[in-house]
Ligand code: PEP
């Protein structure tokens with residue numbers, strides 16, 4: 045029977061899923077070796093795991109050898125073929141294993157029956173020793189070059205899963221050392237390890253707090269009776285004042301942290317509190333003899349009922365605000381006022397959050413967020429990254445049932461959670477965090493590939509706080525300022541003056557450097573709470589971005605005027621999002637020209653010559669790219685949307701996230717077409733979508749001629765290090781090969797092959 049390498053590679057995705065389903069670590073490893081042995085048609089497949097402290101490899105699972113050896117057979121680094129493969133970080137393929145000078149027969153596992161030997165190191169990020177994957181067969185010379193490629197591909201795919209498994213193993217070992225039998229409830233306790241998807245990277249730990257706001261249920265009244273000892277009007281007034289001052293503190297804290305209008309997020313709470321219909325109604329009930337806490341509960345629940353029945357999603361979202369306020373008032377009435385809603389040292393687990401919730405919890409110092417619904421490129425993720433709050437999406441709703449107060453470690457870089465982790469796991473993570481800190485400190489002011497090609501690395505900015513990070517990480521400018529964020533987090537449209545001040549602060553943060561200000565991209569998953577957006581069945585296909593601006597000319601002109609004024613005497617670049625035709629682009633440009641004429645006649649200082657460009661993020665724009673190149677000064681490729689619209693996969697819908705693939709042949713060809721047209725028409729081009737964060741894709745982008753990227757500022761050190769290790773010629777070969785494939789299957793196989801790594 046032929047070996048089935050391509051299928052094997054495809055099954056690795058299955059393996060990762062299998063890990064979540066496995067009852068135990070050994071179950072998982074056993075399944076892994078069985079699947080690999082089956083597809084490789086090999087008699088034996090084994091996994092050895094590496095213990096870096098002891099420099100020892102231990103047999104962790106095997107199909108074909110004597111399973112009595114599992115957990116017992118171990119080899120030192122450099123010992124035997126397996127130890128040598130690990131030590132020298134290279135695959136070893138032997139037609140006759142016993143003839144290799146390093147061969148070390150191990151008694152009792154019947155290895156001597158299998159002559160053909162292939163050992164491939166399992167390496168995390170290409171360098172960190174995780175273990176060794178071994179296949180063996182009785183037929184000499186059974187393994188060939190293609191098998192090495194396939195096994196290497198599997199190894200790199202498995203590295204992350206196995207690394208996590210290793211952490212778990214130390215946890216299990218610690219459990220096994222417990223002298224007593226485990227209690228029944230411990231046997232049934234929640235899984236200690238949960239695999240999710242990274243929304244915002246970082247490693248943090250904290251105690252679990254479950255957000256009870258989901259489901260829009262009611263506030264629960266505390267006491268049973270309204271007797272004389274119940275809190276009255278005086279208690280209510282004190283609690284109200286206490287709540288107002290707590291919210292003011294939170295608002296100030298946000299101001300300090302973000303330095304922009306984000307602080308206004310708590311304005312909504314303050315406004316509701318001061319509203320006569322809200323607190324006045326409570327006073328009325330108290331005057332009629334209802335206790336203060338029951339009065340609060342009753343009024344809050346009336347509001348919850350009202351808002352949750354509303355068809356307007358923005359009003360529905362207010363349910364959480366009102367409920368939050370109710371809790372705050374009740375806590376203060378019950379004189380637990382010292383709790384000012386501070387989430388320091390805590391990990392928040394929630395079913396669903398809106399952007400304003402993310403801001404609110406960040407202001408309340410939450411350490412990290414675990415969320416069930418959302419998408420990696422959804423705007424709550426983008427916001428969490430700006431706020432530097434690690435965030436992971438976990439598909440399984442059971443995460444909401446974790447025991448409040450248990451310790452959770454979030455490795456948002458890998459998208460994993462450890463519930464109640466062992467000290468050994470925590471220790472490993474401490475050293476990982478230290479390593480990342482060192483990497484961050486070694487970032488350079490400019491980026492060159494190995495052969496000296498300059499790649500300009502700019503920063504995406506969502507909130508003003510990102511600028512600090514961009515400066516820290518030596519960004520060479522701002523390639524995308526998402527101007528909608530100050531609009532989203534306000535309670536009203538910011539004035540032209542307020543906008544001008546924000547844009548000026550961006551220029552001030554990057555003196556003399558390139559700054560691209562993108563006009564409003566609202567609609568889709570970004571709604572303005574204070575604007576009556578039309579009800580849309582498909583908001584992502586609706587009045588989004590430039591369509592919204594062209595329909596709301598007053599808002600558009602105000603923004604353009606603010607940009608032109610802030611950009612006086614600066615290198616101003618204005619960019620229009622969501623352009624689907626040359627006509628849209630020219631219409632938007634005409635509005636800008638009107639603004640220029642107005643400013644001229646008003647005698648205000650402004651920039652009369654901004655460069656004007658567009659986001660290439662719609663399939664229609666790709667089709668007319670040459671015509672757009674004639675009209676525009678620059679292109680920025682928005683791969684987040686380009687992928688969504690090319691593949692018809694909602695970027696915010698986690699249940700179709702497996703279909704949201706940046707290496708789809710259609711995406712690769714579209715991006716190539718855009719870049720090629722830009723180069724031939726001498727139009728400046730950059731990539732500002734998340735595709736530029738993926739190493740395989742970065743190599744592709746450099747290979748097709750991209751020389752400028754704009755990314756989240758926290759990613760700059762990692763991306764720079766990768767770019768510095770690239771050869772442009774190698775990248776060109778990689779891109780050429782990728783562009784030849786017509787199926788995802790081929791692309792996947794290539795990217796996980798040796799060729800994919802070194803082409
Ligand atoms: C994109 O679409 O790739 C992009 C960068 O813009 P946004 O994520 O704001 O839609």
Ligand code: MG
Pocket residue numbers: 621659661682684685
């Ligand atoms: Mg976009």
